[in-house]
Amino acid sequence: MGTDPGLRRLVLGTLLAAYPGPVPPDWAVDLVAEGLAGHTLFGANVRSPQQVAASTAALRAARPDVLVAIDEEGGDVTRLAHATGSPYPGNAALGVVDDVAVTRRVHQAIGAELARLGVTVNLAPTVDVNTADDNPVIGTRSFGADPARVAAHAAAAVTGLQDAGVAACAKHFPGHGATVADSHHELPTVDVPVAVLRERDLPPFAAAVAAGTRAIMTAHIRVPALTGDDPATFSRAVLVDLLRGEYGFTGTLVTDALEMKGAALAAGGVGPAAVRSLAAGADLLCVGARVDAALVDRVVAEVVAALTDGRLSRARVEEAAGRVADLAAATRAAVRSAEAAAGHPAGSDTGDWPAPEADHPGYAVARRAVRVDGVVAGLDRPLVVQVHTAATLAEGRVPWGLGPHLADAEEVRVIATETSPEALRSLAGARPIVLVGRRLHQLPGAVGLVDALAAAHPVTVVEMGWPGRWRPAGARAFVVTYGAGRANGRAAAEVLGLARA
Structure with missing residues (x-):
């Protein structure tokens, strides 16, 4: 007996997948038509503006409100400029310059470039407070080690991106800055009282919420005082009680990639991690970078099984899919606005990436840092x-x-x-x-x-x-x-x- 088509479409509406290469394969486009929330673009998907434009247009042709996401932080983490390096300074440099107007302009410029290419969600900014000098995964991705400074720049970055019509996604809640392990490879632990989190790690997220960030990404980190032995991604106390209840976030809760060891090992695989994330209160599940149709089908089957056997309620998945749909509707409106302003479909620019040597505004900002x-x-x-x-x-x-x-x-x-x-x-x-x-x-x-x-x-x-x-x-x-x-x-x-x- 096959999967109920209605359940399959419901579950697909909570998943953010990915595909290999510069051209979306048929299965990736077909999944969007079936109801997949969207895809994340990585460096392997990027060759030129014209090519990225064609990719996002192909996905939108399958369904106009598809989410197209990317990690375009500037500085050390770039997908668009993976072949040359980013012409924009990253968060640490912006934090040193400490001019929130500059931070807003830089992120607005990044957002405008994404909007022109048809990308609708930037999985940025990183708003972790980097209090551990030996942090192996945050470091220069952070605005700094001072919570107040990071909070001010977090709000500016969110505002800049969303002024350009691209949804911001502040990450990694409740804060990855004090870790000395990389959640791509293991489950880091931040063993401090909740009061320390409120004073040190959480102010930037509160600022991002106040600035209207459309999305927040969870961290695959363990905070024993809140999560016990599990990562925050699987913790209702973190995602619902703290983020939604105490901090008033009403947008879309996005997981970090479920293929990362901090989640997959803790749950016993990507499928079980998807079930636990949804149960904890996550809405949009990043499957990861190494994705094919078979993996998406396995994740869907695992979530459907959990719905069938009672591990997961249909109301919870409908709530998650509804929040994802709201995000998609908002970003689709932004794409239409960009198309109307430009007089052509978003992302239809042609040619190679602009040469970043030519008086790029990011250079002057980097020099100040x-x-x-x-x-x-x-x-x-x-x-x-x-x-x-x-x-x-x-x-x-x-x-x-x-x-x-x-x-x-x-x-x-x-x-x-x-x-x-x-x-x-x-x-x-x-x-x-x-x-x-x-x-x-x-x-x-x-x-x-x-x-x-x-x-x-x-x-x-x-x-x-x-x-x-x-x-x-x-x-x-x-x-x-x-x-x-x-x-x-x-x-x-x-x-x-x-x-x-």
Whole structure:
């Protein structure tokens, strides 16, 4: 006996899937026609504005109110600019600049670009308060470590995105900033009293709610005082009692990707995670990045089984699907407005991505965020050493560094544990060394390499990740960009006097 078509469509209306490659396959389009809430775009889905436009148009042809989502945070997390790096500074740089009007303008510009391409939901901004220097997954994605500052910029970012007609999704509730583990790989724990959360982690979410954010994303983190042994994504105390009851959120509750180990391992798979998320109060379930028709069918079957055997009430799933439908209706209205203003279907621009070197407004903002401790003069034709750092799953493999912006400097790339200071000094000769890295204080071998180089050679260090408290002994200067996007790399090259025109 097959699945009740009505139940299948109901459940599909709570799922946000994904597909491989630059062209939506037939199954992805067919699922939208069947009632799938929508798809998330990742770097593998992005080639050019024309191509993304064609993809979103194909999805809208299947159903006009389909949700098309993306993680376009600026800075270190970009999907549109995954091949070059983002021309916009990310949240940490914006927090350092600390001008909420600038934050609003940057996010409005990001939103406008998304709207032109037919993307309707930005899974941003990240509003976690990054209080752990060794946080492996938030870091420069955060506006900072001060709750009040993060709250102010969270509201500005939400307003900017939604002024452009794109739904914002503040993340990751109730706050991923104090973790020292990555929920893509395990279930992090934040073991503090609820009073600490209210003072430290929750103010930015309250500000996002007050600013009218249409969506909030859950975190796959364990907060024993609220969630017991489970992640917040499975906790009614977090999603309903706290977020909706205490903070008054009435929009759409979105899960982080259910394929992440912080959820999938805790539940025993993506399907069971979907059931537990819905039962806890989530509305729109991100299945993940590695999705095919068979996985969607398995998730649907698991939720339908839970509806049949009483683990999940139909009223709860109808409530979730209703909130998703409300979000879809609001974003569809925004797409129509963008089409009317442009005089053509949203996303119908053609050609390659605009060259980000040409006076992009994000560059000037990134330049304002750079901080220098020491002296950066006298860097004549240096040897630039970029220290390899593995990307997180949230970031993906996006180019970073000073290389694309250098006018007259040799660049080499090294692994800290596989190179020696003697070899680099020999290669540099009489030239100064500029050593560039991300999260150097956490990187195996990096601190020792920097200290050994600086002890016998003129060295300037450029930190493009979250800087923490470490400062290199003996270095001529320590330069912090608060991000590794293309804009941050350009800004560092300009500060060092190495940028090409």
